[in-house]
Amino acid sequence: MARTPIIIMGAQGRMGATLARLTQNDPELELAGVVEQAANQSGLEHLGCPVSEDASTILTQAQGATVIDFTAPTVTVNLARTAAETGNPLVIGTTGLSEDQQQEIAAAAAQTPVFWAPNMSVGVNVLLEMLPQLVRMLGSLYDVELSEIHHKFKKDAPSGTALKLAQVLAEAKGWDLKQVAQYCREGIIGERPEEEIGVQTLRGGDVVGDHTVYFFGPGERIEVTHRAHSRETFAQGALRAAKWIGQQEPGKIYSMAEMVLSE
Template identity: 65%
Template sequence: MTVDIVILGAKGRMGTMLVNQTLADEELNLVGACERKGNADGLHYEDCEISDCLEDLLPKVPGAVIIDFTAPEASVAMAKTAAKYGNPAVIGTTGLNPAQQAELAESARKTPIFWAPNMSVGINVLLKIMPLLVQALGENYDIEIVETHHKMKKDSPSGTALKLAQVLAEARGWNYDDVKKHCRDGIIGERPKKEIGVQTLRGGDVVGEHTMYFFGPGERIEVTHRAHSRETFAAGALRAAKWLAGQKPGKLYNMADIF
């Protein structure tokens, strides 16, 4: 049984990679490609609907799973349209604020929706196991995160860095908003014991790098994840799409649900 796929932003860097991986996968069937108005010219795939309007496209591809790596506002609007027509949706967009995440959850009550700020299998395994390290080390180890991305990335800190920091804070029994430190400048005084720093680097064409530091008495532990190619994110999104096709609405799914 194959899963029908619709790719949003099909001409973009991620969109192009998603299209190519979908076409190469015998378990997937590319039935729709969507681009913003005036940008769909030149798109053509066999037995695939091409459109610059998702509202027009979805009635022609009932049940197809939408994959979206666009922008927060666009992803929220897409989820509402997907809910209207009953299409499942996989979202890899980063930078969504709590209100936008709540809107996704509301749409997920009507149709299956999956959202993860990082589709990498490796990152999501780290999200599962890093709390164990935090708990084993104890509170004498200071936690810091440094994330590095390409100069075109618009949100900071990255959604992945924020998710990692939130998970580590929870492992300490802390509310992340109470202990986060995203910038340091000037005479800041001694580092509080109850703090998690997340620092941002931007430059070049770095796909994505996250390093978690655990500074303890007499030693330091570093755990780094480096994404060498966007292919890992595309592969994770398509894996999620296959899984989501068999799910029911009612909650906003994430990678932990697949594992």
């Protein structure tokens, strides 16, 4: 059975190192190359694959290999442009992408298969599918809020997952998230508007990722929580996506829901 070749961006990072280890331990995958800044390349020799700080060099050497990227928005956008030129499928787990940057990713997806999920956990993506039904069944008397907790090194806030959860909740209520999202409350703010979704951010320690959706109703409260216990949860989801996206055609950005439902 042919193995799926994988290129990993930021191989010395928290996610990159986890992805490299899991790729080497998976008989269906082959580590075709890694990209890392020159100053951080020491210790990568044991991977036994090409190492470069230039993504285009690695992608050109390993054409057809699927690239997995959990880096930063500007890096991801530049990588998408390169992948579009070389034809390498791309799996993106980067969060904090602006609308303009998302449009650039979409442009790249017209030329090469692109998979993007702000959270690679299968459980979170199942939750995204189920929440709209809960919103509709509970009705308008239930106020919706959500909170997210991540480690102190996370650079963007709220998390991409929290924003996606909020978007799904707003759409289920027929609202525009830009009009109803409330990311901070302070001072004498008055009563809570009926059309509002609060999104609260906490940072500290080494928390991998906690997300809780609250439904506050008359006389009761429902809490739906997802907790990631390890980065392997996200890495395994990304590797599962890497095996799948190479079989898809360019023309759109593929999601975790599409993958799960197609398998």
